[in-house]
Amino acid sequence: MRYARADRLIQLALEMQAARGGLTLTDIETRFEVSRRTAIRMRDAVLRVFPQADEVPSNDRSKRWRLSTPATRPLLGITADDLATIEVAASRMAADNLIEAADDLRGLASKIRASIAAELMRRIEPDLGALAEAEGIALRPGPRPAIAPALFATLRGAVKACRKVSFSYAGRASGNTATRTVRPLGFLYGHRHYLVAINDADPAATVRFYSLPQISRLRLTGESFVRDPGFDLRAFVAPSFGVFEEAPVDIVWRFTAEASAIARQFQFHPSQTSEIDAEGRLVVRFHAGGLLEMAWHLMSWGDAVEVLEPAALRDLLPAQMPAWPALP
Structure with missing residues (x-):
């Protein structure tokens, strides 16, 4: 207890x-x-x-x-x-x-x-x-990850002690459950929370993300591992907009003049640069992968944002974006 x-x-x-x-x-x-x-x-x-x-x-x-x-x-x-x-x-x-x-x-x-x-x-x-x-906290409305505190505590202890863990992992699409034994390296927090780890069964030792709510039957194994001293989690995720691993590409967004004041308050990516064009619109440029997660985010801006590059990201958005809420 x-x-x-x-x-x-x-x-x-x-x-x-x-x-x-x-x-x-x-x-x-x-x-x-x-x-x-x-x-x-x-x-x-x-x-x-x-x-x-x-x-x-x-x-x-x-x-x-x-x-x-x-x-x-x-x-x-x-x-x-x-x-x-x-x-x-x-x-x-x-x-x-x-x-x-x-x-x-x-x-x-x-x-x-x-x-x-x-x-x-x-x-x-x-x-x-x-x-x-x-100093109140602005709580995010809508669903949030359901994570047992004991699961997170066990994983955090394993990360600190460099101990391998074994768990059942449910696939989001298939729903099938498979057992994984991994070397936990850290966590990535966002709309969903992820364990960053290397699957022991992967000969290439690829760093992967495991959604915490999809982990069950977690246990510590009796095995330790040696953490790569050259691995830097911040550097690893820097090329990505979110957690989906994807080759980075040049990204260019343009926000309407009405939304530019709000958009300037955001850092969309560490590599971004921004400028105001002659019509007062904010143009944001950065280099990253994760187009699907970008599309999810852009939906929250509705018709206040336009994707100039790449076309693949533009194609992920609906032809008619919802109207952006008027400023108070």
């Missing part, structure tokens, strides 16, 4: 240290998404390890516990902006169903809070509260 993991108990100890008013059993239930019985076990485990924890007097009937550590040294330079940025990033990851990564970020924030002197934290908290209200 998740509460039995040592890192969860350490996290609870840090939360008890960071909360100046102490934590109730209800706080523990909410923070760790556990039952009351589990919350009691977690609290008791921390109190056994840290007998110096205090029961904090309160005006309500709820009992609160706080862990005091006078030896804690303040971390100089920490601001409300820093803590708010961590929470924004954690919320974004949670919105994309990367629950373990979001928990890790919030754990980092708790460690920082616990390491800050009480006086400094009292000065930071008002600003932090204001930022928490002001």
